Amino acid sequence: MNNKVKLTIDGKSIKAEAGKNLVDVAKENKIFIPTLCYFKELNPLGTCRICTVKLNGKHTTGCTVKVSEGMNIEVNTPELLDNRKAIIEMLYAEGNHFCPTCEKSGNCDMQNHAYDMGITVTRYPHVFSDKIVDFTPKRMIMETNRCILCKRCVEEIKTRDGKDVFSFVERGVRTRVHIDYEQEAKLSEAEALHAMNICPVGAILIKGVAHEQPFGERKYDVLGKDIIPSLKNGKIKKEDHEKFIVATTSLAGCFGCHMSLLDIDTDLLDMLEIVEFNKSPFTDIKKFSKRCHIGLIEGGCANTENVHVLREFRKKCDILIGFGECAIMGGIPAMRNFISLKECLEESYLNGTTSEIGADIIPAHEDLPKLLNNVYPCNEVVKIDYYIPGCPPNAEHIWKVVKSILLGEKFSITHDEFKYD
Numbered sequence: 001m002n003n004k005v006k007l008t009i010d011g012k013s014i015k016a017e018a019g020k021n022l023v024d025v026a027k028e029n030k031i032f033i034p035t036l037c038y039f040k041e042l043n044p045l046g047t048c049r050i051c052t053v054k055l056n057g058k059h060t061t062g063c064t065v066k067v068s069e070g071m072n073i074e075v076n077t078p079e080l081l082d083n084r085k086a087i088i089e090m091l092y093a094e095g096n097h098f099c100p101t102c103e104k105s106g107n108c109d110m111q112n113h114a115y116d117m118g119i120t121v122t123r124y125p126h127v128f129s130d131k132i133v134d135f136t137p138k139r140m141i142m143e144t145n146r147c148i149l150c151k152r153c154v155e156e157i158k159t160r161d162g163k164d165v166f167s168f169v170e171r172g173v174r175t176r177v178h179i180d181y182e183q184e185a186k187l188s189e190a191e192a193l194h195a196m197n198i199c200p201v202g203a204i205l206i207k208g209v210a211h212e213q214p215f216g217e218r219k220y221d222v223l224g225k226d227i228i229p230s231l232k233n234g235k236i237k238k239e240d241h242e243k244f245i246v247a248t249t250s251l252a253g254c255f256g257c258h259m260s261l262l263d264i265d266t267d268l269l270d271m272l273e274i275v276e277f278n279k280s281p282f283t284d285i286k287k288f289s290k291r292c293h294i295g296l297i298e299g300g301c302a303n304t305e306n307v308h309v310l311r312e313f314r315k316k317c318d319i320l321i322g323f324g325e326c327a328i329m330g331g332i333p334a335m336r337n338f339i340s341l342k343e344c345l346e347e348s349y350l351n352g353t354t355s356e357i358g359a360d361i362i363p364a365h366e367d368l369p370k371l372l373n374n375v376y377p378c379n380e381v382v383k384i385d386y387y388i389p390g391c392p393p394n395a396e397h398i399w400k401v402v403k404s405i406l407l408g409e410k411f412s413i414t415h416d417e418f419k420y421d
Contacts, residue, residue, distance in 0.1 A: 007071035022065035023051060026075065033075055034084060034113050036200045037150035038063040045151050050084045050113065081117075088114050089122035096128065096145035097201070098335065099420035100325055100391035104202030106218025106421070110148065111201075115220070115418055118227040120387035121328050125380055128330075128337035132176065137184045139192050139207055144176050147203035153177065157195045159186045165195070177203070216416075224415035229401075232385060236293050236318065236406055243276040244406045245292040247317060250281065251306040252333045252375055253299030256392040257324035258282075261296075263395035271399060274406070279316075288316045294402060295319070297384070299326045301376045302333055305369035314382040319405060322378045323388035323398060325420060331391070334375040341373050389420045 005018045009031050016025040021044065026033045036048035044064040051062035054074035062075070074080065091097070091110060099105045134142040153166040154177065165187065169178040187195070196204045215221065236244065250258055258281060262268065277283045278292050295317030301307050314320060325331040336344050349362045378384050388401050397417045404411040 005067060005069040005071075007067055007069070007073065009073045010075050016067050018068060019066045022053070022062050022067055022073065025067050026062070026073075031075055033062045034116075035063055036109055036113070036148060037152060039152055039156065039198065043155070045155065047149060047151050048087070050087045052080060052083060054080065084113075085117045085119060086123070088117060088119060090124055091148050092119075092329070093122045093124040094127045094129070095148060095201075096131070096338075098325075098329070098331070101332065101335075102146070102202040102421075103205055104146075104199075106213065106215065106221055108202060108220070109200035111420065112220040112224060114420075115227075115415060116224050118229065118418075120229075120389050121322070121377070121379055121384070126330060126334070126377065128334065128374060130338040134179060137179050137181055139187075139189075140179060140184060140195070141205040141207060142177065142179050143203050143205060146201045147177055148201055149175060149177070150200055152198050152200065153195055153204060156198055157187075157191070159183050161186075215421075222416055226415055227413040227418050229386075229411070229413065231405065231408060231410065236408065244274055244294070245278050245290060246275050246280070246294050246296065246402070247278045247288065247292040247313065248280040248282065248296040249298070249309055249313060251297065251299030251309065251327070251378070252302035253324060253326040253331065255281075255298070257298040257327075257390075257398075260390075260392040260395050261398060264399055267399075271403075274403075288312070292317045293319065293406065294321060296398075296402070297322050297327050297378050298324050300330045300333055300378060301372065301381050303369035303371050307372075307381055310378055310381055319385045320378075320382070321386045321388060321402070321405070322384045323390075323393055325389065325391040327378045327384075328387050328389055329420075330375050330377050334377075337374045341371060345371075389418070391419075391421050393417075393419075 003018045004015050007014055007016065009026055009029065012029065014025065014029050023033050023035060023038055033051050033053065035051045037045040038051065046061040046064045049061060052059055053062040054077070055065060056072050088110065092114070099111060102108070105111065131144040133144065154164070154168060157165045159165060163183045165180055165183045166177050167180065168175055170176060192206055196206050248258065264271070278290060279285045279288045295313040297310065297313060297320060301310060322328050326333060330337070345362045350360050386401065386405060388398055390397065394417060397413065400411055
C-alpha cells in the first residue's frame, strides 16, 4: 500500500511517508528546523519551542507534527526566524551561560544555534539568578544555572532496571531538574557519559571529564554557516586627507581584548595608515582631544567609574563597538552577581586565605570608585551599535569588523572565527 503523502514546506512540494516526524522530513529535504529538546529516539517533547513552525497558518511545535496529506508548512519566515532567535536570547539572558568558562563550549547545541543565527548579544536584560549547583551525586555535577528544562535527561536516562535518574521538582519558575543519587550511582561510566552528551547545554557534567577536546576539534568548531552582519550606517564621512579617529577603553575585564588588538603584528602599521588612536591605553591619552568615529569598549560595568567612562565614550564617539565577552554578556566579572556585594567583599578582604593577618578592613575611600551591586553588560547602560563576541575575539576578526564599518563595506564572518569563548 502506498502511504506517501504530499505536503508543502516553504513553498517546496514534498512527498513523504505519512505519519513521519516533520523535523526528520524537513531534514531529508535539506530544510533545517532547529531543535533543542527533540531527540530522535524519544517521543516528541515540544518543550524548547525553537522548532515552532506555521501549520496551515497556525503556530505549532514542529517536532510534535506528524506529516499528513495537504499540509502547508512555513518554516523560515522573518517572523518565525526572529521568534527562534528571541527564544535563544531569552535562554542566554535567564540561564547564566558563560561560554568561556563552560565545559560544554564547542559541543553545546544551544551555542551552535546561536552561532548560526548570528546572535552577538541578547535583547533582554540578564537575570543573573542564583540557582543550585549540585555536587552531591557520585560522578555527576548538576549545573542548574544552565539547564533549559528540555526534559531529554528525564525521558531518556534510566537505570538497567528501568528506574528514573532525573526528574522535575518544584513548579513554575522554580522548576528544576533533580538527580536521584541512589539511582545515579547505579549508572555505568558509559551511561553517565550518555547523560552528559544528551544534554543540549552544559547542565549535566561528569566529574573529571572536562575540556577533553582542544579548541578547533570540538563538535561545532568547524560546522555551520558564515555570518553576514548588516551595517546600520553608510560609509563614515570624513575629509579625504584625514584619518579615521578611534578610541578604546578597558572597563571591568582582563585587558585580553586589547592584547588581541595588537596580535595583527606588523599589519598594525597598515591600520595606522588609515586610523589614528585618540583616548586609548595605546596612546596614554587620558581625555578625548577630538570627536571619534569609533569607540571600542572592552569589559563590563562593575563600578561608578566604568559607568562614567562608558557614558563619555557614548557622547564622544559616533559608533560604539562592544568587543569581548565581558562587554557583551558581563563575562567572568559578572559571576560575582550570584552573591551579594557584601558577601563578595567579606570573602575577598576578610575571609580569603591570602588575606594579610590582621588586615581585616574592606577598602573604602572617597577616591575609590563605588562598586555596583552587579556587573552589567555595556548595552544595559548605554546604546551599543555593534558587538564582536569572543574571549577574546581574534585580531583579524576585530579589525575586519572595524575596517568594514569605517569603510561601509559588506563583510562576512566565518563560522570558525565567530565564537563566544
